[in-house]
Amino acid sequence: MSQRAADAVFQGLFALTDIRSILRITAPQHELDDDQKKKAEKALASVEKQIAILREELL
């Protein structure tokens, strides 16, 4: 069992969900303000981190 891999899947999906919610509150133009850009940046960094973990664990 790789608990780390399962955690990474959920963490990645949760981070993507944060980006999804940014898309919703900025629709339809998706012009992000500074705060929203910071949140998107943080979420994207988390997604990248989780993908790296999954590569380590599964491949």
Place this chain on the structure above:
Amino acid sequence: MKCGACNVDARMRDETAINLDPIQVGGRLTPEAMKAMISWGDGYSVCDACKKPFRLDYIEQPPLNDFHVDVAEWLGMAQARTVPGARRGFQQVAGTYVEKGDPVLIGALAHYTSYLSVEIQQGIVREIPKTEDNHITAEAAAERIEDVITEFGRPPKLLYIDHVDYQYGNMHDVKGIAKVAHQYDIPVLYNGVYTVGIMPVNGKDLGVDFIIGSGHKSMAAPAPSGILAATEERADEVFRTTQMEGDLTGRRFGIKEVGILGCSLMGAPIVGMLASFPTVKERVNHFDEELANSRIVIDALASIEGTKILSEYPRQHTLTRLDTTGSFDKVAQTHKKRGFFLSSALSKNGITGIIPGATKVWKINTYGMTRKQAEYVADTYLEIAETNGLTIL
């Protein structure tokens, strides 16, 4: 884009556009609910830790037991249960009190499911008429109670009243109506599908016996989901437990509740409602901001010559009914896209949720918009009006 290998399109309505659909906006999920659904979407997921006495509202992980207690307290009621949609709450209350031939009073602006919940019991609906300005009043309720007593020789078994109705989004005098009903010992069912989860609601202050809310309409939860809350006096009746026993097997069914057919709401709907609840509890305290956004949009529409606001004005709710027969429908008469010009122009500008082709009488709900989105919607309507030769007052 499809949802993986299945033949279901990915739905991106709210990611790509501003949604004005009157029934959808209050039920859009919070990020917390979306995340909870990712991990709890499997069918009987909430039953992982179901222990004796095997009932949904006793489950500790996820904390459904606390959720039931918290919801009741939040609504100023003694007990609450989850139901698969408000209509099932109506059905549960009607199933408890209404028998064949019993009269039930219902506000004339009520949703059809209120009527059907009485019909399934073979009860008889009598309506409380609306006023000319589309309100249900305590005076009208009192008159109709007397009418029912004259007709049936007894008062109605129940009285249903919508706090905010789905047709106009008007606010009705629940407190006054409940006071009248209680003078005749008639239990009052508060229909809060457009209020519970949208604005503050307290059953004790309103003096009602039952509160019914919709998870998927106003509590940022997946469908079908809802809440039925009751006073202490009524809870034992509406949440009565089974006394049934199999005649051959002698089987009995513990403390399962009859009206709800045991466990009512499992998996994604209840976990979504649970996960959204902290945000929902908080957001009702900011309803004034929602009204301010609504005003921006409605005032813009009202400034288009020929447009009438059919709902009460100034608005007390974000759901509004409009008549644009004298504005957008005039354009539709000669436009090459006929009545579809409006929804088409809105769609091009990233605004959705309006019935395609509707240019006479239609409804919008601005709930959940940011201020920037409200201003954008207002500007877009004005721009469409001007582009099509309508006058802005």
